[in-house]
Amino acid sequence: MCRLLGYLGSSIQLDRILIKPEHSLITQSYKPQEMTSGFLNADGFGIGWYDSAQDPLPYSYRNTLPIWNDANVPQLARYIKSDCYLAYIRSATSTSSIALNNCQPFSYQNILFIHNGFIDDFRETLYRPIRNQLSDVAYKNLEGTTDSEHIFAMIVDRLEADSNISLHQALKDTLIELAKMAQENDLELSANIVLSDGKQLTACRYANRKETPSLYYLKDNSEYSNAVIIASEPLFEGDWISCPEASLIDVGEDLAIGIDPI
Numbered sequence: 001m002c003r004l005l006g007y008l009g010s011s012i013q014l015d016r017i018l019i020k021p022e023h024s025l026i027t028q029s030y031k032p033q034e035m036t037s038g039f040l041n042a043d044g045f046g047i048g049w050y051d052s053a054q055d056p057l058p059y060s061y062r063n064t065l066p067i068w069n070d071a072n073v074p075q076l077a078r079y080i081k082s083d084c085y086l087a088y089i090r091s092a093t094s095t096s097s098i099a100l101n102n103c104q105p106f107s108y109q110n111i112l113f114i115h116n117g118f119i120d121d122f123r124e125t126l127y128r129p130i131r132n133q134l135s136d137v138a139y140k141n142l143e144g145t146t147d148s149e150h151i152f153a154m155i156v157d158r159l160e161a162d163s164n165i166s167l168h169q170a171l172k173d174t175l176i177e178l179a180k181m182a183q184e185n186d187l188e189l190s191a192n193i194v195l196s197d198g199k200q201l202t203a204c205r206y207a208n209r210k211e212t213p214s215l216y217y218l219k220d221n222s223e224y225s226n227a228v229i230i231a232s233e234p235l236f237e238g239d240w241i242s243c244p245e246a247s248l249i250d251v252g253e254d255l256a257i258g259i260d261p262i
Contacts, residue, residue, distance in 0.1 A: 002104075002116040003028045003041050005235070006194040006201045007085040008251050009227020015077035017224075018047065018087055021235035029067050029089045034214040034233050041089035042066040043098050048105040048112040049082040050198035058112050058198060062103040084198050088114040101144040106152045108141050110197050111167070113155065115148040116213055116232055117190030117206075119178075122147040125185055126178075135160060151178065151191065167195050167202040168250055168260070175206055175262055182208055194230055201251040203230050205243040206262055216240040217249060219257060228255050 003025060007017050018025055023033070029041040046062035063070050067089050088104045105112045119126050123145070130150045131139065138157040142149060151174065158170040175191060182189040190207040192215050205215040218229045218240045228251045234240040243249050243259075250258040 002088060002090050003032060003035075003232040004088045004114045004116050004192070004194060005086070005229065005231040006114070006196065006203060006251075007224075007227065007229050008196070008201050009083060009224065009255060011081055011083040012224070012227075013078060014047065014049070014080040014082070014085065015074070017085060017229070017235075018077050019074065023233060023235050025087055025089050025235075026067055026073075028233055032233065035091070036211040036213055040066075041091045043090040044100075044103040045070075045089045046087070046104045046114075047076075047080075048086040048107065048114075048196075049080055050084045050196075051082060052198060056110050056198070058105075058107055058110065058196075060105055060107060060112070062100060062105075064098050064100055064103060084196055084201075086112045086114050086194055086196055088116075097145065099144065102146050102149070104148060106149050108152070108156045108159075111156075111159070112196050112198075113148075113152040114194050115151060116192040116215075117148075118188075119147040119151075119182070120188040122150075125187055126150075126181055129181060130154060133157075151193070154178070155195070167197065167200065168248060171195060171202055171204055172248055172260070172262060175204060179206075179208055192232065199253050201228065201230060201249075203243070203249045203251075204247065204262065205249070206246055212245045215243040215249075217243060217251075217257065219255065226255065228257065 044064040045067040048060040194203040
């Protein structure tokens with residue numbers, strides 16, 4: 001089970017959200033507190049961010065190293081400044097290779113995607129059925145082999161099919177379809193996801209099994225005023241709120257938070 005975070009709000013340097021908190025993602029990579037399986041997140045990581053003044057398309061930095069072992073991260077984190085971040089540390093399943101194209105965030109046009117969870121025995125179960133239903137655009141955007149990227153491909157498929165569909169609706173429709181496929185094949189499914197277009201965050205906390213991965217949100221903390229943070233585990237002491245299970249969480253451009261049952 002991986003760990004992730006999303007940030008939307010006032011522009012800050014990356015190190016303030018990635019490194020400086022006492023229970024940062026770097027700490028969670030070797031000392032997580034709420035993982036439902038696994039002990040380390042040492043199979044790669046990725047950071048995505050936006051700079052709308054320069055380019056509407058997002059930027060990303062990914063590596064197959066453990067995040068604590070990449071000497072570039074502290075320097076990049078002092079340099080990069082943004083009002084929207086997605087970050088992720090990976091704990092790969094035993095059948096998934098440690099390769100750069102399997103590291104998140106995944107992107108399509110102006111959308112970034114991160115996922116914590118799994119599809120049970122993915123390569124032997126839903127790998128082919130998901131691919132068979134994708135449009136050419138979504139299929140050609142696939143570069144890796146993970147269940148996470150195939151879930152993103154399903155979201156891309158919906159965004160391409162309807163130019164007016166919201167991230168919220170595309171994610172909800174995908175989760176409903178995944179849940180149906182999992183039920184038909186008697187599979188366990190877990191999907192904590194964060195999506196962004198640089199102006200909003202759309203996230204979900206979902207599992208069809210007893211243990212649902214943890215997910216929290218925090219708004220307008222004294223150290224991060226005018227901002228919302230979504231994270232697998234609280235990054236520091238504060239008024240973190242546990243996201244309801246089987247729910248979508250939206251953070252708008254005005255930082256208003258909406259919660260919708262799936």
